[in-house]
Amino acid sequence: MLSTDEIAYTDYPLVELGDKENVEAPIRCVTLRYYDGDKYVTVEYMGQLFSFKAGYLYTTYGRHGKVKSFSRDFLEKLQEGPL
Numbered sequence: 001m002l003s004t005d006e007i008a009y010t011d012y013p014l015v016e017l018g019d020k021e022n023v024e025a026p027i028r029c030v031t032l033r034y035y036d037g038d039k040y041v042t043v044e045y046m047g048q049l050f051s052f053k054a055g056y057l058y059t060t061y062g063r064h065g066k067v068k069s070f071s072r073d074f075l076e077k078l079q080e081g082p083l
Contacts, residue, residue, distance in 0.1 A: 006032045006078075008043065008070065011063050012056035016048065027061055035078035 011027045013019035019026075030043040035054065042051045054075055058067040 008032050008057040008059065009061050009067070010043070010056050010058065012052045014045070014050055016050070027063065032057070032078060035075040037076070037079055041075065041078070
């Protein structure tokens with residue numbers, strides 16, 4: 001797994017932390033760790049790793065559909081090594 005220090009924001013529910021599916025989750029600042037080359041990204045939050053669809057990772061603080069997601073070109077760089 002390749003590691004970076006690039007940060008992102010997400011409002012994806014992390015059920016492992018007590019979030020409920022289909023209920024608005026808090027916006028969290030996460031560290032991007034790895035892109036699978038398709039549609040999933042592994043992120044680190046509070047020392048734990050989580051994987052979910054890249055569309056739920058944003059370049060600025062905000063909610064899904066209201067702020068910009070990362071481009072596929074940018075995410076593909078995660079496969080190549082630290083940004």
